[in-house]
Amino acid sequence: MSNEAMSLIVIFIFVVGVTIVGMVPGMREKMTLEQWAVGGRNFGRWLNWFIMAGEIYTAFAFLGASGWAYARGGPTFYILGYGALAYIIGYYLLPAMSPLGKKYGLMTQPDLIEHLYGSRTLGILTAVIGIAFLLPYLQLQLTGLGLIIETCSYGQITRVPAMLIAFTMVATFVYLSGLKGVASTAVVKDVVMMIAVVFFGIYLPTHYFGSVGGMFEAVEAAKPGFLALPGGTKNLDVSWVMSTLVVTSLGFYMWPHFSANSFSAKNPNVLRHNAIYLPLYQFCLLFPMLIGFTALLVLVPALKVPDMAFMTIVQQLFPGWALGLVGGAGALACMIPAADLLLSTSMLFSRNVYGRTVGQNASPDKIGKIARGMVLVLTAMALALAIFTPNMLVNLLLTGYSGVTQFFPMIFLGMFWKKATRMASYAGLIVGEVLVFSLILGKMDPLPLAGLNLNAGFVALVANVAVFVVVSLATYKEDPAREKALNQG
């Protein structure tokens, strides 16, 4: 059998197998909206662990990290830093959010905002902004899945049909499975991914250079300084990495889909306990980078699409079935996070935009139907973006981060600072998002400022926090309703 048939068959088996596993929880019982969206709020330690940890191993970790290592060098190492810091924020934030969710029936991030500040309009605004920045993240997953299908078919299936296949696979999966399906399949995905990245991350450098250290020595000899900052770039220097680490570590739990994940926990202690061990999972992000650096030295001619570094080196060295195994692991790494993202994004639309505007009297059933319908609309939008505005995977992720990080003052200070006010949230959020949009669209990310190169999201966040604090202090007055809203008891 030909290599491409072999590798595509292996991927197909992976995908169908996981879709079936994902459907099981949904078939056993008829799913209510709460079960579909927040897993019935009864995720114990292990399911919570896998839904939280599963978020790390996405198309971004698998293809983006190796692609950036291949193209940019040193700046890629920022990826090793932010996750562990984010879990420290999460240790404080999530256990405080989860009891509010249970007590007041909150399911989404805008639900929380609406509750904290007693403002429906602010909730709607948060939902709309959240959707806008989830789309590039979703685009990232679909692009990744498209790249995998393209490489594994040895170019027989070209980019656009590959993405159409990816679109169908993801939409079917999320439609049938719901959040519990996502969590239980994340287990399978993580195990397969871990084996694939650790094996190739160690095997490839050892095969060519004797050891991981030998490979890095060779990179340094061939391209001195490539492994430090700014590496293979002009402006991703020390100040860029520092400002990016601030944005990504504070922004991590501002992704709307993470709110749903914290609301799905059975109790706050599950979240505290898992926050301790999640940082260790970050080690695994190192391995795709090792593959990217090896590919840099080994692959001739140079790649046009750096994100294909991982897949291409495996394709050149191994037979079709092995490429299929890697492709299958990669496909799951794209599909399952994409499903989680789609689920959350469609909830944002149906519950917090539709349900708070024209559909105020809609029944939960109707909201659920619209959420499921939105899955198709959103996948189609991400697909259109992926086809018409292709971009490197890490760039897509960073754009999304810059946007969602602007929620940080509103949520974090809103939870822990008594004097945070609704006016301050509006003012800070609007200032932050306008800055992010204008800097990114004006191609000023990173922003050169006084000899530094700052992440656009960081610049916007600083302005946002300053405005938030000043306006809060100016507009604060004793408000029993807000104090009651923060009461977790």
Next chain:
Amino acid sequence: MNPMKIILTIIPFVWTIGMIPFVNRVKPIVMGLPFLAFWLVSGIIVAFLCLKGIYAIDVKENNHTDV
């Protein structure tokens, strides 16, 4: 808040973000990794240990029970 908890919360941020200007170098290669990468990887362990400490303080102060 317990001052020890505040210190344990700040250490990982200083380690991983604050120290970048001083660790931006390729050599020496430690445990097979360029120095910058080694430093960031060691930051993961620092964060883990600090979180363990914070959790232990929380349990001791009876803010919640262990699971």
